[in-house]
Amino acid sequence: MKKNRTVPFVAAITVGMATMLGCAEDTPKDDAADQATVVWWGYAPDTSVGELWAAEFMKDHPDIKVEYTNYENVDYAPAMEAAMQSGRGPDVFPVATGGVTGRELLGPYGMDLASIAEEELGPLWKDQFGPGYVDQLTYDGAIVALPVGGVATGFFWINKDLFDTHGVSTELATYDDLKAACETFGAAGVTCLTMGVASLDCFIIDLMHTISQSYDHDYFLEAVLGERSFDDPTFVAILDKLREMLADGVFAQNVVSIKQYPEANNEFLSGQAAMVHMGTWYAQYAKRDGMIASMEAAGVSNPTPFTMMPMASPDFAGDGHPAKPFGDVDYGMAINKDTKNLEAAKTFVLWLTSTKTGQQTVVNAIDLLPALTGVQPEWDNLGLVDPEIQIPAFTELFDEGANPDGWRLMAITSETNNALVVAAQRALSEPGASTAEIAKQAESEVFRTDF
Amino acid sequence: MLPAVLFSTGLVYACVGYVGYVSLMPPRWRPVYPPAVEGFDSYAQALDDRLFWTSIWHTALFFLVSYALIVILGIVLAALMHSRIYLPTIFKVIIFVPSVIAPAIMAPVHRQVFAADGPINWFLERLGLIAVEANGTRVWAGWLQGLLPKIGLGDVTPNWIQPTTSLWVVVAAQVFSSVGIAFILFFASMGQIDRETLEAAKIDGAGNIRVLWSIIVPATRPTIATLAILHGITSLKLFDYPYLITSGGPAHSSEFLGTLIYNVLFGTSSRYGYASALSVMLFVLALGTSVLMSLSTRERRPRAPKAAGRV
Numbered sequence: 091m092k093k094n095r096t097v098p099f100v101a102a103i104t105v106g107m108a109t110m111l112g113c114a115e116d117t118p119k120d121d122a123a124d125q126a127t128v129v130w131w132g133y134a135p136d137t138s139v140g141e142l143w144a145a146e147f148m149k150d151h152p153d154i155k156v157e158y159t160n161y162e163n164v165d166y167a168p169a170m171e172a173a174m175q176s177g178r179g180p181d182v183f184p185v186a187t188g189g190v191t192g193r194e195l196l197g198p199y200g201m202d203l204a205s206i207a208e209e210e211l212g213p214l215w216k217d218q219f220g221p222g223y224v225d226q227l228t229y230d231g232a233i234v235a236l237p238v239g240g241v242a243t244g245f246f247w248i249n250k251d252l253f254d255t256h257g258v259s260t261e262l263a264t265y266d267d268l269k270a271a272c273e274t275f276g277a278a279g280v281t282c283l284t285m286g287v288a289s290l291d292c293f294i295i296d297l298m299h300t301i302s303q304s305y306d307h308d309y310f311l312e313a314v315l316g317e318r319s320f321d322d323p324t325f326v327a328i329l330d331k332l333r334e335m336l337a338d339g340v341f342a343q344n345v346v347s348i349k350q351y352p353e354a355n356n357e358f359l360s361g362q363a364a365m366v367h368m369g370t371w372y373a374q375y376a377k378r379d380g381m382i383a384s385m386e387a388a389g390v391s392n393p394t395p396f397t398m399m400p401m402a403s404p405d406f407a408g409d410g411h412p413a414k415p416f417g418d419v420d421y422g423m424a425i426n427k428d429t430k431n432l433e434a435a436k437t438f439v440l441w442l443t444s445t446k447t448g449q450q451t452v453v454n455a456i457d458l459l460p461a462l463t464g465v466q467p468e469w470d471n472l473g474l475v476d477p478e479i480q481i482p483a484f485t486e487l488f489d490e491g492a493n494p495d496g497w498r499l500m501a502i503t504s505e506t507n508n509a510l511v512v513a514a515q516r517a518l519s520e521p522g523a524s525t526a527e528i529a530k531q532a533e534s535e536v537f538r539t540d541f
Numbered sequence: 542m543l544p545a546v547l548f549s550t551g552l553v554y555a556c557v558g559y560v561g562y563v564s565l566m567p568p569r570w571r572p573v574y575p576p577a578v579e580g581f582d583s584y585a586q587a588l589d590d591r592l593f594w595t596s597i598w599h600t601a602l603f604f605l606v607s608y609a610l611i612v613i614l615g616i617v618l619a620a621l622m623h624s625r626i627y628l629p630t631i632f633k634v635i636i637f638v639p640s641v642i643a644p645a646i647m648a649p650v651h652r653q654v655f656a657a658d659g660p661i662n663w664f665l666e667r668l669g670l671i672a673v674e675a676n677g678t679r680v681w682a683g684w685l686q687g688l689l690p691k692i693g694l695g696d697v698t699p700n701w702i703q704p705t706t707s708l709w710v711v712v713a714a715q716v717f718s719s720v721g722i723a724f725i726l727f728f729a730s731m732g733q734i735d736r737e738t739l740e741a742a743k744i745d746g747a748g749n750i751r752v753l754w755s756i757i758v759p760a761t762r763p764t765i766a767t768l769a770i771l772h773g774i775t776s777l778k779l780f781d782y783p784y785l786i787t788s789g790g791p792a793h794s795s796e797f798l799g800t801l802i803y804n805v806l807f808g809t810s811s812r813y814g815y816a817s818a819l820s821v822m823l824f825v826l827a828l829g830t831s832v833l834m835s836l837s838t839r840e841r842r843p844r845a846p847k848a849a850g851r852v
Binding site for chain 2: 167168171174175190195198199273276279287288289339342344346347349512515518519520521
């Protein structure tokens with residue numbers, strides 16, 4: 091006879107549920123049940139910094155819990171697109187001014203924050219942020235994100251300990267000085283300038299912009315905006331310089347095989363490379379705790395922090411015009427149009443961007459230049475590895491970055507980003523192709539739009 | 542059972558249909574914009590896109606070379622397994638294990654193997670075929686230094702993930718991870734061969750190579766055909782290894798349709814219309830290829846005599 095197993099199964103489920111319900115009635119009400127949760131995804135800041143900001147916010151707002159998830163730069167846009175299309179996106183997310191994490195891609199998912207900012211900061215609210223920062227986060231007439239902080243690049247970060255160990259000057263005024271330094275490092279088995287061009291992220295564009303400023307100060311932005319072309323002799327000269335840097339051993343041979351993150355970043359932080367071309371966001375690793383964590387993440391066991399310093403760009407063209415830091419808003423924080431936690435998300439975004447406490451927390455991570463005017467990092471309390479020599483250099487860098495010499499990514503569409511990276515990849519890996527032909531192809535693939 | 546089948550197949554074909562619908566939108570259309578059917582602009586753009594044809598060419602090259610290598614290695618390794626070898630189980634495990642390791646795990650290993658300072662170059666350095674200059678740059682040395690320019694490979698440097706060689710790095714990675722499956726299929730297929738036929742051939746004086754070529758290979762023809770279909774579809778859909786090892790580059794030198802679609806969708810402005818058109822073309826290519834291969838490899842049977850008319 092066939093045994094009916096359904097009855098005991100249903101009975102067991104019923105008893106189980108009754109038991110659980112009974113337990114639930116006896117359990118005291120958990121405060122966490124009233125806590126709103128803000129889900130925050132981002133490509134920046136690093137996880138440890140994001141968690142620190144969230145913790146500081148939750149001290150001020152214990153009724154709101156912030157959960158942060160960090161993605162690698164190249165993974166962020168795909169993750170966001172898929173999540174937003176399926177209605178499972180985060181409540182708040184960063185939007186950059188340009189590039190593959192920029193407002194052009196992510197702006198449509200954010201709500202217009204103009205009225206929220208005006209309500210919080212008054213009618214002149216835009217003036218309270220860094221130069222042009224709010225405009226750089228405007229998409230289709232809407233303020234899609236409020237500035238969290240600015241960024242500047244156009245200089246190098248150096249491992250001062252390696253420079254000192256190998257007797258190399260930390261002031262490399264000309265390209266020949268850079269080349270000579272790299273010969274010294276190369277002979278000692280140290281990578282001179284680590285750079286990763288394997289993926290389509292924008293770091294090689296920053297370096298090309300730095301080189302470009304040396305040849306023709308205004309050229310790069312004019313070409314990005316369409317006032318000049320990328321098959322201009324200046325761009326050809328930039329590509330030729332990249333080739334020269336590879337031939338001279340300034341770049342390591344793996345420059346087109348590795349990515350800036352994580353590989354080039356790890357080479358620098360693990361002490362295998364003397365220099366890296368990054369921006370002000372990299373200052374965060376100059377803090378003793380941040381450096382130890384990042385060195386461990388780079389594979390170093392029992393790390394000893396080294397002294398990291400910014401170094402002005404050499405004069406690549408040799409005519410006395412080295413680059414000055416250029417930059418724009420690094421990113422702003424957007425609120426998902428479809429968020430179900432609007433009030434909590436608003437509270438978090440306004441705290442982070444528009445309050446002195448929030449901005450002080452942000453800038454003390456020295457990941458970003460201050461977005462809100464009048465806030466500066468508390469340099470003496472940051473736990474830098476060697477405050478005596480780092481604080482004057484960092485203060486000067488942050489002052490220069492607050493008044494940048496031109497935009498960084500503001501006008502770069504993702505197609506332009508792609509075309510310029512591919513041009514760099516070709517210049518560095520196709521010795522048989524003429525740089526004039528590579529430049530011509532880049533010009534045919536860029537996409538310009540009105541900003 | 543039937544509702545589940547209808548639901549799952551319906552879901553798949555509904556998605557295919559939706560992609561077809563989106564492919565008729567403007568190339569830069571995204572789901573956040575209102576729908577606006579514009580026609581076949583994205584298809585025309587694809588046919589005019591240098592990268593589309595580059596991807597097709599890479600797919601064809603990848604298929605031809607990797608399929609040939611997988612079949613040859615699969616047959617040779619399976620034949621070795623059928624002969625008397627030492628520690629056969631360990632042999633089988635060593636050959637098969639790469640097939641069960643996820644590409645996400647294998648890709649970093651391949652990146653390291655083919656790195657400028659990786660084990661391949663280390664080995665070539667020990668053979669005197671690579672020299673390291675004072676600044677750390679590796680250059681060809683020995684007889685290889687003279688040979689490469691003569692055969693038109695003067696641009697190749699000892700850095701494998703570069704435009705001249707990155708496609709072949711992807712081929713090597715795919716062969717390494719696929720040969721285990723081919724080996725198992727051929728091993729099973731060879732087990733069906735009548736031993737008496739093999740013994741008769743030996744008695745008639747056929748050597749190992751002759752037996753392999755004249756008896757074993759013809760007997761495993763259905764397996765070769767099946768692998769052609771499976772590998773043809775794998776080649777068209779290829780994404781994981783090129784994306785994880787080379788990101789489709791440098792300079793699109795290892796771009797495939799899968800990586801191109803991904804980059805168009807997520808790397809360059811989220812062009813849903815254009816990416817959908819490319820996806821539809823990939824779908825048609827995969828379907829057409831599998832149908833053609835099935836037809837061309839179908840066993841030819843004698844035609845049945847016509848049925849007698851009713852009386």
